[in-house]
Structure formats: structure tokens, C-alpha cells
Amino acid sequence: MDLGLSGRTVIVTGASGGIGREIARGYAAEGADVVLTYRNARDDVETLAKEIGERALVVPYELGAPTSATALVAAALEWTGRIDVLVNNALRTGGRRPSPDQSFEDVPDAEWVETLRCNIEGYIGLSRLVAPVMRERRFGRLVHISSGLVTDGMIGAEYYAAAKAALHGFNRSAAFSLGRDGDILSNVVMPGLTTTARNRSRLEPISDAYSDRAPIRRLLDAAEVANAVVYLGSAANTGITGQAISVTGGV
Template identity: 30%
Template sequence: MSDVMQGAVAIVTGGGTGIGAAVVRRLAARGVSCVINYANSRDEAEALAAEVGQGAIAVQADIVGDAACRALALAATEAFGRIDFLVNNAGKTKFAAHEDLDALDAEDFLDIYRLNAIAPFQMVRACAPALRASPMGAVVNVASVAGVFGMGSSVAYAASKGALVTMTKSLARVLAPEIRVNAVAPGYVATGWYEKKLGEEGFAKLNAKVASSVPMGFATGPDDVAGPIEMLLDPMSRAMTGEVLLLDGGGHLDVALSQRPGRDG
């Protein structure tokens, strides 16, 4: 029996590393051809495309620019003739204590907002005609618990992810019934970015600290986020749109969550 997703096409922004790469691997295993977008991680994106097969291609595009978003969508349709899924995964932050009101300026907010909120909107707009033509058009935005609870790496980051959560609901309403739009909201995710920053020992200590502070007792990894993204894209989830799934090992159940450091990227 063939997989209903076999032959579908997905664009994954920031798809060469971390959560994006985990999504690509999962979708490729389902027979989906992936357009792996990257801004700077060319080697990783091209290696991943070769690894997963299914005709996957790596496409450079700085999606902060609307023209780049339209070019990325065009690259997908020219290569495969369709777009069925869009995963808005690319994002950025600046680390700044929330109580330090002088740690951020207007440009910090705008810089983060451009990639975390405006770029996903531009990508949806660029892909909308092809997604509408698909029998299973779906978008998943990668938000954050920071945007739900007003916490995380900085006020600017939390504000941008909060905007993405709200935009998910707005777009789910106006793009129905042809396109479903959902979001995932991870907490801390144990990606290679942290390992490079902290070293192997520091990374292990951080993961252990997070694991000890959440009900599920483990640090969420990229595949723990990619699995729910795959589920939201799957046509079996056709009744779900405008939803935001919290993926933090149950950390949001703790009323003191916002007082603990190291909870998200």
C-alpha cells in the first residue's frame, strides 16, 4: 500500500541543520521530495540532499527578502511542478536578559522580526498558489514556547514568535479550506548549535539540567519536534488547522517555567 505522501513536494526553510534537517529526513522517508532551503549552510544542505535522495535539492535563499521567497517557490515548482508542504523553520535570536531593558534596541527587534515573522508570511504568500492546487496543501510554522509565555532568549525573540503564533491562526482562517496552517512551539531543543557553542561536556550538562526540570525527564531533540511536524503535514491531520502544539517535555506545566534559564533557543 503506497504512502499518501509519496510523490509530494515540501519546502523546508533552514532545512540543512537542526530541526529542519530532521524534518527533511522524516519527509524523505515518506517519499516526499524536499527543497532544502539554506542561507549560509550550503555544505550541510547539499550533503543532506545527497543523503536523503527522493530528488531532494538544496536551494540558497535569504528569505528575509520577498524576492528571495518568490524565487525559492519558483525553484520548487520548476524542479517538481508542485508544492504540497511548507515548513517555516528558519529563525534567529539575540540573547538578552528580559529584565535588562537596555540590552535590545529597535534594530534588534526588526532584525529578529524580519526572519521570524515576516519571512514566514512571505513564504506562505509565495507558495500559496501551488499549495492551493495541492490536494493536501499544508503549512507548519516553527514557533516557540517563548512566544506563548513571554519568556526565552530575549524579549525580541518572544515577541517575534508570539507574532508567528498569531499569524498562524490568522492564515489558517483565511487560507481554509485549501490550505491548513498549524504551528509547533518547542522549548529548549538539543541541537548541534548548542553543542558547538558549549562543547560536548557543556552540552551534556545543559541537557541533563533541562531533563531534570521537565515532567518527561528528557531534553527534547530535533527529531522530537520533527515528528509532530510530519504529523501536522500528513493528510490524516486534515481536521487540524490553526493549532499550536507545545513541544517542551511538559515544561509548560510548571508555573515557574519562566524563572528557569536555558529553556529555549
């Protein structure tokens, strides 16, 4: 299947590792020019850029910082003159891993407010910047990476899940606004527990229990999640919009 991505410009935030890196690889494999963003892991994203070659541009990006988002969009437009796809993948978890011993009311105010602000304002802010470019060209795809925690829940993930749930509401209404101005689609992808190069060893103690709940009896890996993101962000997707799609192996 021709996904219609050759020559298109795709921004992938948080492309230095995990699912983001596989998303960037997926778009590059389809012939797209890919803008790779990072916050701290510059070496990792530079390695990915070398793998992709001249069709990759590396740009630093701070989720939730309006000046950083403006600079990112300006860099993409200066590079190719267009933005066809935005994949909002970067995230901020507040600096600590969820713990069953943690009560949500004990999280410091500065930490939970930052988690909410960055993960929802950051996604909306960047979407607002690329929307006029897409409306002018009458083509565009937004794919927002959410989390299965929105529906499954987990102790310690209250504020992160709240931000992602808000993203679902934004996406649904934004799809109506964007769709009236051309072939512009917006969707949310909800990964579940996903194996990546970084977390593989950490997930081993719990992977069997999670896999037992899945119809396919295993965890998905990052590339499998990326496949869904690449399709939703492609010209081959002509009618899926305003949706929150679980990519979890059926859990």
C-alpha cells in the first residue's frame, strides 16, 4: 500500500527513543522528511538522524514552552516550507515513577501542576501552531500519543492520566474544526504497556502477568505501535478522525 508520505514533512516530538524513535523510523521508511525533536538525549537523536540521512532534521524542543514550540515550527518551515504531519509524542511525567505507596494528594503542587500543564498545554500549543499551515494547504494529519492509563488507571498516574484524558477532549472537537477546511484529520493513539529498547529489562518481571491478559498473549513492541501512528498520519488514512484508538494487543 502506498501511504502517500513521500516528500511530506513530519514533525515527531520526543524522537530520541522509545515509541517516538520507531515512529520517526516508520515515516522515514515511507519517504517522508522527518523533523526529530529531543529534550536531553541529543546523542541518541543524532544517531537516529544519521540512520535516516538527509531527510532528517534535528531540533531541540521543550514540551510546554511556547517559545520552543514556535522555534520548532519555524525550523520545519524553513527546512522544507511545509508541515504535513504532527506527531505529538513527547511527554512529561513529573520526574518520578508511579509508586503504590504514593498518595496523589502528597505530590508537591509544583510537580503535579507541571505534569498537567506540559502534557496538555504542550500538545495543544503545538497543534495551534501547525493548524494554520495545514489549513492553508488543505491537508494535514495530527496524531497525539496518549496512554492506556486514561481508561485503565494506575496509582501514581493520576495527573498524567488526567492530562491525557483532556487531550482526548481536545482531539475530538479539533477534528471537527480542522475537517471543515480540507483533508485534515486528527486522532489519538493509546498505547498500552509497550516494550522498548530502554525498558525491556525493567518490564521482564511483570510482562508475563500483563501478557496473560492480552488476546495475543504478549506485549506489543514500539515498532508495532509506530505502525498504527504512521498509518493514521498518512494520506492513505482518508476517513479516521476524531478517534481515540487503543493499540495494546487487545488488553
